[in-house]
Each structure stands twice: as structure tokens, then as C-alpha cells.
Amino acid sequence: MSKENKKNEYVAVGGQALMEGIMMKGPEGMAVSLRLPDGTIETQMKDFVSVRKKVKLLNIPIIRGVVSFIESMISGYKLLMESAEKTALDDMEAEDESKLDKWISEHFGPKMMAVIGFISAVLGIGISFVLFMYLPSLLFDLTNKYLAHGAIDMWRAVFEGIIRVILFVVYMALVARMKEIRRVYMYHGAEHKTIFCFEHGKELTVDNIREMKRFHPRCGTSFIFVTIILSILISSVVSIVFPALTANRLIWMITKILMLPVIMGVGFEFIQLAGKYPNKFTRLLSAPGLLMQRITTVEPTDDIIEVAIEAMKACLTGEVPEKKEEAEETDAEASEENS
Numbered sequence: 001m002s003k004e005n006k007k008n009e010y011v012a013v014g015g016q017a018l019m020e021g022i023m024m025k026g027p028e029g030m031a032v033s034l035r036l037p038d039g040t041i042e043t044q045m046k047d048f049v050s051v052r053k054k055v056k057l058l059n060i061p062i063i064r065g066v067v068s069f070i071e072s073m074i075s076g077y078k079l080l081m082e083s084a085e086k087t088a089l090d091d092m093e094a095e096d097e098s099k100l101d102k103w104i105s106e107h108f109g110p111k112m113m114a115v116i117g118f119i120s121a122v123l124g125i126g127i128s129f130v131l132f133m134y135l136p137s138l139l140f141d142l143t144n145k146y147l148a149h150g151a152i153d154m155w156r157a158v159f160e161g162i163i164r165v166i167l168f169v170v171y172m173a174l175v176a177r178m179k180e181i182r183r184v185y186m187y188h189g190a191e192h193k194t195i196f197c198f199e200h201g202k203e204l205t206v207d208n209i210r211e212m213k214r215f216h217p218r219c220g221t222s223f224i225f226v227t228i229i230l231s232i233l234i235s236s237v238v239s240i241v242f243p244a245l246t247a248n249r250l251i252w253m254i255t256k257i258l259m260l261p262v263i264m265g266v267g268f269e270f271i272q273l274a275g276k277y278p279n280k281f282t283r284l285l286s287a288p289g290l291l292m293q294r295i296t297t298v299e300p301t302d303d304i305i306e307v308a309i310e311a312m313k314a315c316l317t318g319e320v321p322e323k324k325e326e327a328e329e330t331d332a333e334a335s336e337e338n339s
Contacts, residue, residue, distance in 0.1 A: 017188035018083035026315030033311035065268025157235035190300035222289025
């Protein structure tokens, strides 16, 4: 078997789609590659040392999943905001900036804008809580009281889990219709295909990557579905063993919040195992998440794949390449004609 087609030993490589870019995290660190408005690709190595390496207690199975999730949320949000700022065209920013934004920036400076960004993030978390935690519980109570007349008490966890899945799928499908988000989903697809290409031991070229699948079992989308399935199973057991907890909606929601770290921790361990040891069982549980990736990933164009390649190479070697022009061949031909 040739070296090119020999599969690499398991190496934990993950990534995240950004605005006109990709973050890849590998053995040599975290790399971010962005396609800038002038057509060049900018690649930077980001300083990131997980707290799990500093505190051994946090590297225990289950606990490490919770820590990893929190770190990913924080760093992911920062990188997403940074990529949005770097890849936005100056004239577009001037046109899109509202009078209120200009007034706030002029009178209070960037600190107030940062506060507004924080408030927006908090509101986003609040909306997510209402949609995926409070609303399913409310719908169950109304259905059980007025339609089932208390006959489906024991099915609360299953009912809420199904509603949560439906809301999540509808929400993601609606978001995918936005032009800007579709571009992000194309970078998401490129991220998966590039990781698959590396895992199959093939050379990181546009042609090789284009042939790869865009649905990866270690994706965050799969993680969300696994946690939903686990939440249904664990919540069902808790509601059967401690039925009094489900009698009050507020107490039940608090109970589910307290169970979240355990559910996320178990889900993290499963996703890691599914990527490292694919078999019928892991494929079965990963199937819903892989199906959902038909919404959250889109087949990328070649220029997007080029960005993914730069990010992957950097996170594997720790070396940052020089900026690459979007159309090097065109520039070369133009120089030849001028000469």
C-alpha cells in the first residue's frame, strides 16, 4: 500500500467553520485561516492551552467533556467575531452600520460595543433556554392536562425530547436559508472533507478533498443529537425513579439543568469513541446527527477547500504559510503579457 493511501494513526483533529474561514485544532496547536476581502488567505496560529492540561482532575472522563464544551463555546464565539471583523469589506461595513451604532461608537467607544456584544450573547442563551428547555416542558403540560388528561405522565421525557428535536431541526433549516449562513455551512463542509482526507492518509489537495464525504461523526451537530438522545434516556430513568420531580415544571427544568453536565460529558465520550472506533452501534447512534449535517454542511467550492487545506497544514505542522492569492495563475499570466 502506498504511503499516500495509507490511513493515518488516530490523531484528534477538529475544527470549526467561521465567517469566510476555518479553524483547525491539531497536534501542533490551533490554526485559523481566513479568505480576506482582497482574495488572499491569512493563516495564524492561535495560543490555546486547555485548562485540562493544567488541572489533571479536569481530564477525568465525563468531566473533560464538560470542560471541552465550555472551552469550545468561548473560543468559538471569539473566533467567529474575529473572523467577521476581518473578512467584512470596509465599504459594506460603512453602508450597513446604522446611525445608532455610529452614535454609540462615537460617544462610548469600543468598550460599549463590547458590552452590547455580551448582552447579545446573553440574550441568545436566554432565547435558546426558552426554545429548547421551557417551551417543550410547557407543551407537555398543556397536552397532558387538556388532551391526555394525565394519561402520559410517564412519557414526559420522551415527549419533550421529540419536541426539542423538531424545534432544533426547524430552527437549523430556517437559518440555513440565510445567504451568509450558507457560506458558513460551505466552510463547514470543507472542514469535514479535509479532516476525512487527512484521516484516510491522502495528500491534502483540492481534488482529493473534493472526493471525500462531508458528513463526519465527530461533528458538533452529531454531538447535539447524541446529547438529546441521552437526555431522553437519562431523563426517563430519573422521572420513573423520582416521579415527584416532574410534578412541578420549574423543579423539573432545574433538575434537567443539573443533569446537563453529566449528559454532555457522556455525549463527549461517545463522540470521541465513534470517531476512533466506528462500528454498527456507534454508527446507529450517530445516524441522526449525520442526517442533520445534510442541513448544516454544504458542498464547498475549490476556493473554500483551499482555505481548509491551509488551516489543516498549519495545525499539523505549526508552520504558517505566506498569504496566497485567490487567482495566482491569472496574476502569472498577466505578468507574462506585460513582459
